[in-house]
Structure formats: structure tokens, C-alpha cells
Amino acid sequence: MVRPEETGGGSAPARGREATRARILESARELFTSEGYGAVSSRMIAAHAGVNVALINRYFGAKRGLLTEILREDGVFPGLISGDxxxxxxxxxxxxxxxxxxxxxxxxxxxxxxxxxxxxxxxxxxxxxxxxxxxxxxxxxxxxxxxxxxxxxxxxxxxxxxxxxxxxxxxxxxxxxxxxxxxxxxxxxxxxxxxxxxx
Amino acid sequence: MVRPEETGGGSAPARGREATRARILESARELFTSEGYGAVSSRMIAAHAGVNVALINRYFGAKRGLLTEILREDGVFPGLISGDxxxxxxxxxxxxxxxxxxxxxxxxxxxxxxxxxxxxxxxxxxxxxxxxxxxxxxxxxxxxxxxxxxxxxxxxxxxxxxxxxxxxxxxxxxxxxxxxxxxxxxxxxxxxxxxxxxx
DNA sequence: GGTATATGTAAACGCTGTTGACCTGTCAAA
DNA sequence: TTTGACAGGTCAACAGCGTTTACATATACC
Incomplete structure (x- = not known):
């Protein structure tokens, strides 16, 4: 029984990897927004994402990895330094x-x-x-x-x-x-x- | 046997209180200076001062109390806002x-x-x-x-x-x-x- | 003397970020 | 079908943090 579940490719991109990663990232973004970076612990993020704590470090290296990822998407002073x-x-x-x-x-x-x-x-x-x-x-x-x-x-x-x-x-x-x-x-x-x- | 040791007053200013307080404060100042506030732990300060950890909280309430004390002595922009x-x-x-x-x-x-x-x-x-x-x-x-x-x-x-x-x-x-x-x-x-x- | 009260100590509490050992399910090859 | 490899996930533990509680000890007063 092959679980289709959006695995289009045939190689081995894994089943839950991207989904889990995204879930963690989204939880982190929400919590950082509402609570502030320092007030949010790894375990809080994991719990909010319904995921084990160890997965945060597996996928993002460390807590700061989450932030790096978030900041990369949501740039600082984006696109202002250009034009006239x-x-x-x-x-x-x-x-x-x-x-x-x-x-x-x-x-x-x-x-x-x-x-x-x-x-x-x-x-x-x-x-x-x-x-x-x-x-x-x-x-x-x-x-x-x-x-x-x-x-x-x-x-x-x-x-x-x-x-x-x-x-x-x-x-x-x-x-x-x-x-x-x-x-x-x-x-x-x-x-x-x-x-x-x-x- | 009364230990004279700079206890001029007769009431009850205690013997080691001021000395210990000063020792802790001095250790904290040194370590904060050389290592930075975040990099210095309560236990490091206590060890450096040759004192039990609990005394830090006893005398200064908490770690931040040490900083408040240090900052009070060494003012920020001291005495500039006055004069001509x-x-x-x-x-x-x-x-x-x-x-x-x-x-x-x-x-x-x-x-x-x-x-x-x-x-x-x-x-x-x-x-x-x-x-x-x-x-x-x-x-x-x-x-x-x-x-x-x-x-x-x-x-x-x-x-x-x-x-x-x-x-x-x-x-x-x-x-x-x-x-x-x-x-x-x-x-x-x-x-x-x-x-x-x-x- | 006795006794109250400072002063110092040891050990624990709950928390943090992080890690290593261990399952578990899926897949490919024999 | 059996075997093996392996990614994905779980669990329990590590060492460290700031802080607190219960306890031992020394001092000072009556």
C-alpha cells in the first residue's frame, strides 16, 4: 500500500518531512509574534506544533535556526534601498x-x-x-x-x-x-x- | 570575645554583611566587565567571590539586582545634562x-x-x-x-x-x-x- | 547561662537548549 | 518472503541556568 499523500516524485523525498518542517516553522512564527523570542521555549514550539522537541534541532539545528529562517523570509527594510x-x-x-x-x-x-x-x-x-x-x-x-x-x-x-x-x-x-x-x-x-x- | 573588625556601632550591623556584599559586588563588576552580563552566571560570581550562591539572592534579590547596583554607581551620561x-x-x-x-x-x-x-x-x-x-x-x-x-x-x-x-x-x-x-x-x-x- | 537573630551552607526545584539511543514504518533488493 | 537499509519520530537524559527552601552555625543581647 503506497500512501500517495502528495508525494508526486518517485525517489524518496520522504512523507512527513516538509509538512513537519512547515508546521514547526509556522508555530515558531506565531509564538515569536505573540510572545517574543526570548519568552518562547523549544518545548513550547514543539507542543504547539504537535511535534517532538528533538525535531526542532533535527530540522533547524537549534532554536536560532528557526529565527534565521523566519527572518530570511520576512526581510528587514525590504526593497527600500533602490529606486530614485x-x-x-x-x-x-x-x-x-x-x-x-x-x-x-x-x-x-x-x-x-x-x-x-x-x-x-x-x-x-x-x-x-x-x-x-x-x-x-x-x-x-x-x-x-x-x-x-x-x-x-x-x-x-x-x-x-x-x-x-x-x-x-x-x-x-x-x-x-x-x-x-x-x-x-x-x-x-x-x-x-x-x-x-x-x- | 568581641571581634572589633571595624564594627564601630554597638547595635547589630553584623560582621560579614558589608564585607560579603562588597566582595560579591566587586566580583560581579569584574566578571561583567570581562565576560559580559549574559555570559556570567550566578555560580561564577559566587565562586569568584568565594561565597555561596544563595548569598547573591539574599543580598541582591536576584542577578539583575547586582546590575542595578553597579549601574547606579557608574551612571549613564553622568553630569552632562547641566551647565551651559x-x-x-x-x-x-x-x-x-x-x-x-x-x-x-x-x-x-x-x-x-x-x-x-x-x-x-x-x-x-x-x-x-x-x-x-x-x-x-x-x-x-x-x-x-x-x-x-x-x-x-x-x-x-x-x-x-x-x-x-x-x-x-x-x-x-x-x-x-x-x-x-x-x-x-x-x-x-x-x-x-x-x-x-x-x- | 540561655536565646533570639543574623550569616552562611547544602541541596534541591523547575526550567532551559540540546543530544544520543532507541523504536517504527516504508522501501528496495535478494 | 525475507532481509536489510534508512528516514522519521519518540523518549529520556545531559549539563547548565536562576532561584528557593530547609538547615547549620556563629554572633549579640538579656
Missing amino acids: PGTLTRRLAEHAVGRLYGEGTALQRALDHSSGDPELQAVYEGRLKSAMLEPLSAYLGGDEAPVHASLVAAVLLGLTRVRLIEGATALRAHDRARLTDRVQALLDLCLADFETEDE | PGTLTRRLAEHAVGRLYGEGTALQRALDHSSGDPELQAVYEGRLKSAMLEPLSAYLGGDEAPVHASLVAAVLLGLTRVRLIEGATALRAHDRARLTDRVQALLDLCLADFETEDE
């Missing part, structure tokens, strides 16, 4: 303010919120480097590009951090617009040529 | 850049480095609120003060974070001066009156 350079800072400011004070993904907010976890940090920072600093630096070009990119990243990351510290204060539309303008101005200053008028 | 308002941003910029790219305390650097720990985060953020956001806001005064303070904090925190992500790149004196100027300009912009020229 003239409006780059505007787009970044709008995205940042929107994400922090408006319509950010629940997952994004959850990951931002636990962005300090020592475990998460390595993954998060790796993503940020490869998805923000490096492309932005390449996008800007020139000798000063790395510094400019770092400053931009600093402003954006700092906003996230302060936002977390201050808590979830809602912002009226008008104040949000003002904040966005101010952030854009800061980003513009980060990117501006900047000649110190000293000797 | 005209040079405030200069002082902050110099302090921040100096701390991150120059002569910061080893402990400061270590705590910055583990500033993401979920446990540490609460303490760290509490300190930052009470030692940075609130005094700065009060210092600036006015309706917009909280927003300005938040932006300043964002820039300073963001610099820390990016610095950690990028790693310990040494900066030549000239580049450090340029960075300081740029940061000061950003801080000035954070504090500037900012009228959006829309309708």
Missing part, C-alpha cells in the same frame, strides 16, 4: 515611522521588541548588516559611503530603541507627519557632504 | 563618540555590548529613562521637549548599536573629530525648532 536616490531618505523615514508608530507587522514589532536577546542579536545584526549597511553603502557609493550608511542605520535603529523604551504611545496623524519630516531631515544630514570649517 | 545649554550638544557628542570610539570605561563597553539582554534591558532602559530622557526633557523645557529628548536619545543609542554591529574599528583622531562634528550637527537638528513649511 533623491527620495531615498523620504522612503526610509516613512517606512521607519510607519513601522514604529503605525502599521508595522506584528512579527516585525515582536522581533524589534526582543531585538536585544543575545541569541537573536547575532542573527538580527547579521541581517541588518547584509540588508541595510552593505547595500546602502554600495548604493550611495564613494569613499564616505560607509560612514553615511552607518549614520543612517544609527538614526533608524535608535528610533526603534527609543520607541521600545518609551512604550507604545500612539501618535496622531499630524504628529506622525511632523516626526517623519524631522527624521527625513536627520537622514538627509547623515548623507550630506559635511565639511568641517576648521584649519 | 549652548554647549550641550557638543558635550553629548564628545562623550558619545569618546565612549564608543575612544576612552570609554571597560565596564561601560561591556554593558553596552550586552545591552540587549532581556534581563539587562529592563534595568538599562530604566536607567536611561531616568538618567537621560527625563532630565534632558526637563532641562530643555517647553512643549516639544519630550520629542526633542527622544530624538537625541535615539541618535545616541543608535550610534551605540551600530558601533556594536560594526565591531571595534579603531578611528584615527581626525576621523573621530569629523564624526564628533557630524554627531553634534545631528543633535543640533534634533533640538532645533522645526517648522514644516506646509499649509
Whole structure:
């Protein structure tokens, strides 16, 4: 009796492998979103997925492997660093303010919120480097590009951090617009040529 | 036989209490500095201090209590938010850049480095609120003060974070001066009156 | 003396992430 | 049909963590 069950190929891609993997991943995403990375244990994920704990490490190496997988799908600052350079800072400011004070993904907010976890940090920072600093630096070009990119990243990351510290204060539309303008101005200053008028 | 041993008072200040407390605190400070908060366990601190583990919780409530105590002594941005308002941003910029790219305390650097720990985060953020956001806001005064303070904090925190992500790149004196100027300009912009020229 | 009260100790609790040994069902070849 | 290989899944254990509880001990007061 061959169990057909969506095994189209004839070789040996296994029966439950992909399904189980997906189930674990989905459970992890849900729990990370609702509870935060640090507050979710391997056993919680396993229980939620109806799966044995050992399978998490079998399929993802370790708990952080889950996060790496999730972050890869749900990119950080996706697709903003491209297009018209003239409006780059505007787009970044709008995205940042929107994400922090408006319509950010629940997952994004959850990951931002636990962005300090020592475990998460390595993954998060790796993503940020490869998805923000490096492309932005390449996008800007020139000798000063790395510094400019770092400053931009600093402003954006700092906003996230302060936002977390201050808590979830809602912002009226008008104040949000003002904040966005101010952030854009800061980003513009980060990117501006900047000649110190000293000797 | 009364053990004199610096027990001047006659009531009941105990014999080993202060000494033990101090020993634990000193061990914690050393280990946090050299290893980072998350990498140091209660048992490591106890062993280093030559003391039973339970005493840590007896004297400091919990591991985070040690950190609270250490942070209270070694303030964050100590004494900068006062004096001539005209040079405030200069002082902050110099302090921040100096701390991150120059002569910061080893402990400061270590705590910055583990500033993401979920446990540490609460303490760290509490300190930052009470030692940075609130005094700065009060210092600036006015309706917009909280927003300005938040932006300043964002820039300073963001610099820390990016610095950690990028790693310990040494900066030549000239580049450090340029960075300081740029940061000061950003801080000035954070504090500037900012009228959006829309309708 | 006796006795209350600090101070220090040993052992455990429940939790974490992770791993190794063990079943179990499916498939291919003999 | 019997045999073997093997992927998929389970179970129990490991060492470590922060923390707590019950206990021993030394000190200080009456």
C-alpha cells in the first residue's frame, strides 16, 4: 500500500518531512509574534506544533535556526534601498515611522521588541548588516559611503530603541507627519557632504 | 570575645554583611566587565567571590539586582545634562563618540555590548529613562521637549548599536573629530525648532 | 547561662537548549 | 518472503541556568 499523500516524485523525498518542517516553522512564527523570542521555549514550539522537541534541532539545528529562517523570509527594510536616490531618505523615514508608530507587522514589532536577546542579536545584526549597511553603502557609493550608511542605520535603529523604551504611545496623524519630516531631515544630514570649517 | 573588625556601632550591623556584599559586588563588576552580563552566571560570581550562591539572592534579590547596583554607581551620561545649554550638544557628542570610539570605561563597553539582554534591558532602559530622557526633557523645557529628548536619545543609542554591529574599528583622531562634528550637527537638528513649511 | 537573630551552607526545584539511543514504518533488493 | 537499509519520530537524559527552601552555625543581647 503506497500512501500517495502528495508525494508526486518517485525517489524518496520522504512523507512527513516538509509538512513537519512547515508546521514547526509556522508555530515558531506565531509564538515569536505573540510572545517574543526570548519568552518562547523549544518545548513550547514543539507542543504547539504537535511535534517532538528533538525535531526542532533535527530540522533547524537549534532554536536560532528557526529565527534565521523566519527572518530570511520576512526581510528587514525590504526593497527600500533602490529606486530614485533623491527620495531615498523620504522612503526610509516613512517606512521607519510607519513601522514604529503605525502599521508595522506584528512579527516585525515582536522581533524589534526582543531585538536585544543575545541569541537573536547575532542573527538580527547579521541581517541588518547584509540588508541595510552593505547595500546602502554600495548604493550611495564613494569613499564616505560607509560612514553615511552607518549614520543612517544609527538614526533608524535608535528610533526603534527609543520607541521600545518609551512604550507604545500612539501618535496622531499630524504628529506622525511632523516626526517623519524631522527624521527625513536627520537622514538627509547623515548623507550630506559635511565639511568641517576648521584649519 | 568581641571581634572589633571595624564594627564601630554597638547595635547589630553584623560582621560579614558589608564585607560579603562588597566582595560579591566587586566580583560581579569584574566578571561583567570581562565576560559580559549574559555570559556570567550566578555560580561564577559566587565562586569568584568565594561565597555561596544563595548569598547573591539574599543580598541582591536576584542577578539583575547586582546590575542595578553597579549601574547606579557608574551612571549613564553622568553630569552632562547641566551647565551651559549652548554647549550641550557638543558635550553629548564628545562623550558619545569618546565612549564608543575612544576612552570609554571597560565596564561601560561591556554593558553596552550586552545591552540587549532581556534581563539587562529592563534595568538599562530604566536607567536611561531616568538618567537621560527625563532630565534632558526637563532641562530643555517647553512643549516639544519630550520629542526633542527622544530624538537625541535615539541618535545616541543608535550610534551605540551600530558601533556594536560594526565591531571595534579603531578611528584615527581626525576621523573621530569629523564624526564628533557630524554627531553634534545631528543633535543640533534634533533640538532645533522645526517648522514644516506646509499649509 | 540561655536565646533570639543574623550569616552562611547544602541541596534541591523547575526550567532551559540540546543530544544520543532507541523504536517504527516504508522501501528496495535478494 | 525475507532481509536489510534508512528516514522519521519518540523518549529520556545531559549539563547548565536562576532561584528557593530547609538547615547549620556563629554572633549579640538579656
